[in-house]
Amino acid sequence: MVPVRLRKLVPSELDEDQREVYEAIAGGDRSRGPQLFPLAQADGSLNGPYGVMLHAPRVGGPLQELGAALRFRTSLSDRIREIVILLVADRLGSEFQWWAHERIALATGLARQEIDAIRTDEFVGADEAESTAYALATDLLRGETLGDEDYARAVAVLGEQQLVELSVLVGYYRMLAQTMALFDVGVPED
Structure with a gap:
């Protein structure tokens, strides 16, 4: 559409x-x-x-x-990037984001069952970095404040640069989802 x-x-x-x-x-x-x-x-x-x-x-x-x-151009792995984008798309109901990034996620190596698990909130990362990124993105989308202990654990796993990149990634795709919702942009008809 x-x-x-x-x-x-x-x-x-x-x-x-x-x-x-x-x-x-x-x-x-x-x-x-x-x-x-x-x-x-x-x-x-x-x-x-x-x-x-x-x-x-x-x-x-x-x-x-x-x-x-x-x-x-970030230091996030392709898998982490697509996991987070799909999470945003699912939680905000962004049809276009899900449609486009499901294809990209499959091409970056996410399995169908991993993608389906994002929709059911049962996703388990292939490693600690993926699990940490998923949990952090989930907290950001819920508007939860990260406590000092959780922040320290996230920095230990992802590092400061990836935390910045992850936070901006969530915010950017949230903004896109909001914009597409306002202007009623969905999946192309073709």
């Missing part, structure tokens, strides 16, 4: 600022390697949150860059 509340923007209609954001998305890191979900429709309009970002390119540009940094 394309944005219902916002007019979809096709490449021929874009102004200079919108075109710059479009090119960063359609021609950037997301377009390299195997395409596990389509970034655009046949008419060139962008799917998911990317189409929304074009409507406010001065915000959309930095948002898409943050998303690319979180997807391609």
Whole structure:
């Protein structure tokens, strides 16, 4: 489903600022390697949150860059990143996030039963880092404050850099889920 509340923007209609954001998305890191979900429709309009970002390119540009940094330039493992994104998608009911990142998660090595366990809150990580990241992301999504003892344990397992990256990852995908909910963005029809 394309944005219902916002007019979809096709490449021929874009102004200079919108075109710059479009090119960063359609021609950037997301377009390299195997395409596990389509970034655009046949008419060139962008799917998911990317189409929304074009409507406010001065915000959309930095948002898409943050998303690319979180997807391609953190020290988090691909598995941890996708576990956390799927957790956010499930807890916030983000159809598009689940649809897109389920495909990515499978490609990064998560098994079907691990993905299903995220939906039932029965996920057990393959190692201590995955379990710690899952627990921390769950706490963040519940709005719980991490106590000193739990924080020290998380730092011991993940390190400070990964804790920062994990916190920003949860916040970013929460923001995307909220934005897509506001503008009624779901899974593409194709």
